[in-house]
Amino acid sequence: MSDKTNDSQTLGPDGVGEPTRRDFLYIATGMAGAVGAVAAAWPFIDQMRPDASTLALASIEVDVSALQPGMSLTVKWRGKPVFIRNRTEKEIEDAKGVPMAELKDPVARNANLSPDATASDVDRSAGKGKENWIVMIGSCTHLGCVPLGQAGEYGGWFCPCHGSVYDTAGRIRKGPAPENLHIPNYAFISDKVIRIG
Template sequence: MYGEDQTLGTTEMGEATRRDFLYIATGAVGAVGVGALAWPFINQMNPDASALALASVEVDVSNVAEGQQIKVMWRGKPLFIRNRTDKEVEEANAVDVADLPDGLARNLNLAEDAPATDKNRAAGADGSEKLIIMVGVCTHLGCIPLGEAGDFDGWFCPCHGSHYDTAGRIRKGPAPENLLIPPYEYTSETVVKIG
């Protein structure tokens, strides 16, 4: 025992022994086991099929009459799509951006620093300002504002008193930002893909 080579795992020639193989095989099986155990926890963080289906939505806006608003669900949030009247567009254009509590357009289709003009918030396929598409969630605490209400005949959040104008810009109340304009593109003259 005292005269033998005390090196474990290799012979005097430096070749691998059965013990080395067992160490490597045990480590490999352990790594596969940890991976198999961790996979369900990692996979549950991926969005489910219903969330992926709502990642984008197509809406035919030709059915939205002038002065009418429809609500569509997108990513679990309501979208307000409104075909505004000429009077509503005129009222929105008459507002000086410098007088707004939030001077940014909050339009995900434009640069972050785009001003909150009515044109920068409108979504008409032909460049008109009549159609507007917004995420219908109050920027204060996430309530759903009421349409054609409030001091500016736009949207009103009765929970805490936020008033938005006909372009969805905050005008009065605790909400810090304008209603968000989601990413969108027209797939035809009357169909808009949101998301």
């Protein structure tokens, strides 16, 4: 008698074949090949990503000379919309008149100030002498939708997806959004040019 192993498939009681050693070898070889292909492709995929220093230095300059009071501009920065608004005197006065106790989020969320700065109108704006300018990342802090400008009951921004309402300083007043619209790092490099980033 021969001690050879029989690789032919044996049928089980339900008529389905039981796996053999050859089946296992096919599966193991296929898996090893797939892992090897991914390992070989990864350096090519990884080199397409920009490095951290490129992302950290990414900035844009925006000419706002054409924006009269009451006008807005939306630009794209790092793949996100950024709202730039030259507010009217009435919009500034409305924002200044809101008691801090009424605010849902009392923090400024302004990357140009300390993290604990309050959400006063001046801390949300471009600062003393430039209170008319407001620059904010245009992504709702609820789920990242893009709110509509000069809409909603406070005359600021309204996110129709889930009903978040922001005032003329970009502060959340009603709806599910937990935070004010965030303000990126920016500076006026001249009277009419803003550098964002």
